[in-house]
Amino acid sequence: MQQKSLTFITRQAPYGSNKAKLVIDAALAAAVFEQQVNFLFMDDGVFQLVQNQTAESISSKTIGRALETLELYGIEQALVDSVSLEERALSAEDLAIPVKILNVEQVRQLAARSDVVINL
Amino acid sequence: MQQKSLTFITRQAPYGSNKAKLVIDAALAAAVFEQQVNFLFMDDGVFQLVQNQTAESISSKTIGRALETLELYGIEQALVDSVSLEERALSAEDLAIPVKILNVEQVRQLAARSDVVINL
């Protein structure tokens, strides 16, 4: 199968809407089909990475488990927009999984070199 | 039938979502049942009042016609939050129907004296 570089941008907080789940599921599918997948957390999407979430209290599934599967499926790095973190007073130590923090120029380059960008 | 004062707040732009239509329909129903109805435009809701809309271009219905029926159904005044207008550089002359513009204190009093506030 042909290979393309697909970048998924997740920009919503985890439980208020189902958007976060939609982006993860689509990215996992792309990884299963052995595409080159980038996964970028931006805006309220960085809230998905906060530690110590337990969504059972709202009859939902804690999103961290789905995020951990990203690596299992060959999505090597979770990428995070530095501006979005700073705006929310978060840093790498606050996050539940290891991430690579991208500065503005790196985020721009990521978008520029991707064949497809999916931003739900 | 018992009478209450019901205040409807419409805060969304007209066509991007169906929220504006939902608020109008609910307010008209309240007027039909002879409740004391206030209708307040706030935030992006003030965009509903802009002149010269022709939603046929996007296969929708121009919202102004529904707004004009508010008066027919006995909702005497369309109320507008002054701050929302100013933030969008709009004034009374830009609007398609006559409105009463409320300052911050009047908006606060409107909410305070209403029995029920419906804000979709």
Add this chain to the structure above:
Amino acid sequence: MKFSLLVSTSPASSQGAMTAYQFARAAVSQGHEIYRVFFYGDGVLNANALSTVPQDEINLPRAWDEFLTNHNIESVACVSSALIRGILDSDESARHKMTGVSLLESTQIAGLGQLVDASIQSERLISFA
């Protein structure tokens, strides 16, 4: 205290519907009355009988159905919101020559007058959007 609830979000797409359900359970467990649950806009999808979910997830329409039936609480899906979203009882399904019935049994289809009535008759109208 006599409550009514206005639910206008889809159970599949936003948390508001689940919050409404949890609120309703808490109110009933405290002995309060729920006069009516009114499903409006995307909220009518809470009364969707055709919805299915994976086994380890909650089927919110089914949970509503059981809760409303057990506690004999009236619920109404706004007719215009329901029709455009394909939420049909057997009458509407026959009238529109459709291939299915998709409304839960605990919920009736009716007009916005039922929301106005709920606003008037209840001491509190709580909206979940």
Add this chain to the structure above:
Amino acid sequence: MKFSLLVSTSPASSQGAMTAYQFARAAVSQGHEIYRVFFYGDGVLNANALSTVPQDEINLPRAWDEFLTNHNIESVACVSSALIRGILDSDESARHKMTGVSLLESTQIAGLGQLVDASIQSERLISFA
């Protein structure tokens, strides 16, 4: 040019679905190919066969159905999005012992692999959210 469309909004609740439909018509009228329309999340409601609207409004699911059929365009509703929203073909309806079939004939239910395939096979993937 070979396009695919990703549609993830409900026709009843937001304009994105109508914009996608208008875009698809314009692309086809210019002689372009649409490889696949993928309905995802609330977008699966675009393939809702049970939807009815007032006579003076457009029934967008019916419009999609006619357009996709006339131009022989493949469309897919994501299976997990469809099941939770009660969008069922006859197989799924029977399997889940449901009272209705709610999927338009022009659309198939399938997995996210069809979205990935569309991303790879098409020269442009256009998302309407």
Add this chain to the structure above:
Amino acid sequence: MSALHTISVSPTNGLINSCLRLVCPGDGILFIQDGVYHCCPPCLLDSVSQDNALFALREDLLARGLLCKISERITPVGFGRFVELTIDYDKVISWS
């Protein structure tokens, strides 16, 4: 008549500024769903008068990993207290 205002969307929406224009002395504000992100830094809630009580739904704080991070002004409440709050105030105004 007093009101309990519920806010269910994140600070990114800027919705709280609109809400605060309707908040009267003595009103309460309850943060639910994604609204609970208002309860942590960098949100300061300084623009909310000390005259207004601030609450957040414990279930939503827990779900999002925020229970230990919230500002001292915020009182976490469960669904039972949520119901009571809607009775303590004369009406409920929801912001979403």
Add this chain to the structure above:
Amino acid sequence: MSALHTISVSPTNGLINSCLRLVCPGDGILFIQDGVYHCCPPCLLDSVSQDNALFALREDLLARGLLCKISERITPVGFGRFVELTIDYDKVISWS
């Protein structure tokens, strides 16, 4: 590779700031749906480089009564030109 960015929500959401962080020199921006409210005062679009072409969907401007009010920097386009724009640029990134 160049991109056409579509923005479909109103300026109230502040989304354009996020979009602009991904906009490269030579990229285009097309405002559609409620995004067309970006095209009028008080939105200035001053933060968008002159190197980026700006478009708005004519049908959406008409629907909202904005066609005569838009900034000179904006080129109104119909659906036909919308399709062509998605070809002129190497990919499309949608913001909603």
